[in-house]
Amino acid sequence: MVVLAVVTALGGLVAFLAGGYGLRRTRLMEESVQAADALVKPPQPGSDRPRMQFETADGKVVEIVSPVRRTRRRPLQGGSELRIAYDADDPREIVLLSRDRVRVDQAFMAAGAALVVLGVVLVVRAS
Numbered sequence: 001m002v003v004l005a006v007v008t009a010l011g012g013l014v015a016f017l018a019g020g021y022g023l024r025r026t027r028l029m030e031e032s033v034q035a036a037d038a039l040v041k042p043p044q045p046g047s048d049r050p051r052m053q054f055e056t057a058d059g060k061v062v063e064i065v066s067p068v069r070r071t072r073r074r075p076l077q078g079g080s081e082l083r084i085a086y087d088a089d090d091p092r093e094i095v096l097l098s099r100d101r102v103r104v105d106q107a108f109m110a111a112g113a114a115l116v117v118l119g120v121v122l123v124v125r126a127s
Contacts, residue, residue, distance in 0.1 A: 001126040009118075012118070016109050019106065033095070037081045037084075047065070051065055051066065054084060062086075083098075085097055
């Protein structure tokens with residue numbers, strides 16, 4: 001029982017840290033990068049990720065594969081535009097400027113914290 005509790009707490013800690021890393025990365029990207037509107041293009045055959053094309057502040061056109069897949073809830077459709085932030089030193093490094101990403105990272109942190117608490121409670125009860 002104690003081993004299961006420790007594994008639960010460690011799994012929660014990993015989820016908590018992953019969410020924290022995601023939030024930190026998003027904040028850093030939003031603060032230190034350029035913003036642009038990206039045109040969403042249809043995915044290439046055999047891919048589930050659409051392509052995104054945008055123009056950097058210095059006029060260079062960049063086309064990359066989207067960092068997120070199409071979903072049923074919020075499909076990325078060809079022809080639509082999204083607001084992105086990109087690293088001026090490496091324009092292939094982008095973050096979608098939406099609150100969805102932040103919510104996912106916050107959910108990871110909340111679930112991780114809950115699992116850590118559950119693991120500690122199980123260890124205390126097993127002792």
